[in-house]
Amino acid sequence: MQGNFFLKKRIQSAVILAVLLSVTYGAMMITQFNLQDGLSSIPKAIIWGFSNFYPTSESLENLPSIFDKLIETLLNSIAAASVASVLAVFFAIAGSKTTKVNGLFAGVSRGIATLFRNIDVAAWAMILLFSFGQSSLTGYFALFFVSFGFLTRAFMETIDEVGHGAVEALQATGAGYFTVIIHSVIPASLPQMISWVLFMIETNIRSATLVGILTGTGIGFSFDLYYKSLNYSSASLVVLLIVVSILLIEAVSNYVRRVIL
Numbered sequence: 001m002q003g004n005f006f007l008k009k010r011i012q013s014a015v016i017l018a019v020l021l022s023v024t025y026g027a028m029m030i031t032q033f034n035l036q037d038g039l040s041s042i043p044k045a046i047i048w049g050f051s052n053f054y055p056t057s058e059s060l061e062n063l064p065s066i067f068d069k070l071i072e073t074l075l076n077s078i079a080a081a082s083v084a085s086v087l088a089v090f091f092a093i094a095g096s097k098t099t100k101v102n103g104l105f106a107g108v109s110r111g112i113a114t115l116f117r118n119i120d121v122a123a124w125a126m127i128l129l130f131s132f133g134q135s136s137l138t139g140y141f142a143l144f145f146v147s148f149g150f151l152t153r154a155f156m157e158t159i160d161e162v163g164h165g166a167v168e169a170l171q172a173t174g175a176g177y178f179t180v181i182i183h184s185v186i187p188a189s190l191p192q193m194i195s196w197v198l199f200m201i202e203t204n205i206r207s208a209t210l211v212g213i214l215t216g217t218g219i220g221f222s223f224d225l226y227y228k229s230l231n232y233s234s235a236s237l238v239v240l241l242i243v244v245s246i247l248l249i250e251a252v253s254n255y256v257r258r259v260i261l
Contacts, residue, residue, distance in 0.1 A: 052232045055240065059233035066222055066234070070241050073218035074249075076136060077204035080143035085151050085197045088113075089186075092155030099159060099185055109152065116149025121207045125214040134216035142211050143204045150203075154196040155189070162188045191260045198253040205246055 028035065093099045095109030119127075124142040132138040212220020219238060226235040 053236045053239075054233065055237040056233040059231070059237045062226075062234050063237065066219070066238055066241060069212075069219045069222045070245060072136070073208045073212060073220070074205060074245060076140050076218065077143060077208045078201055080140055081147045081151075081197055081200040081204050084144050084147035085193070085200070088148055088151035088155050089193070091148075091152045092159060093181060093185065095152065096156045096159040099181060110156070113149050113152035113156070116145050117153055118149070119145070121146045122210055122214060125211045129215065136215075136217045138215040139208065139211045139217050142215075143208060146207070147200050147204060151196060151200055155193055158189045158192045158196070159185055162192065194260055195257050198256060202246070202250055202253055205249055209242055 091109045091113060094101060094105045100106035121142050124145050125138060128138045128141050208218060209220040212218035213224045219242060223235055223238040
């Protein structure tokens, strides 16, 4: 019996591997991708990067303007996550199994969160371009909608995980709905919620670069402008500043998580 079980597993693994290889080969044929040419171009790309993609003394003259765009992007990302987190708390309370008022509100809250979370930030940016054009407001709303959907879902799961026992204890004493929310659910869930907000800020900063390219704002626009004008030294300076800012934000976020959790 055990030998048949392992034989069946091996056959299933072989079939799955064969399907994946077939799909990969089919995609290569359709796109006319040449694996040999692709692999041979890697050394050339690395050599080109080290030869052209590095800051120079001339690119440092653009540092003040690049830094201003970086600050704009960071503030936009933080604002989108912060405002979305406030709204997400109310929707999470309405949609959580532990604190829901009724099934209708819970279903609507979960449906809105799922819709907003599953549409990619780049798709949101392209959709909003029709209404707001290339502006900081477009980038802000794109980040806000994704942040709202993600945080609402994360807050729901947090409330369900940490709030159930405390809620039952307070309800047994005759406490009202809002008393339970204020004195039990929010205090018990707050540390984990803050952790999720910090994670969302990190994610927004990474996404804001792509959003900036689409909306013509922020640090993403600076990179796109320098790259398309073949000013690779300034474009590389933009990339370095983005990497440094992400690492610093992540370090601060990890420190705050260690303190509150």
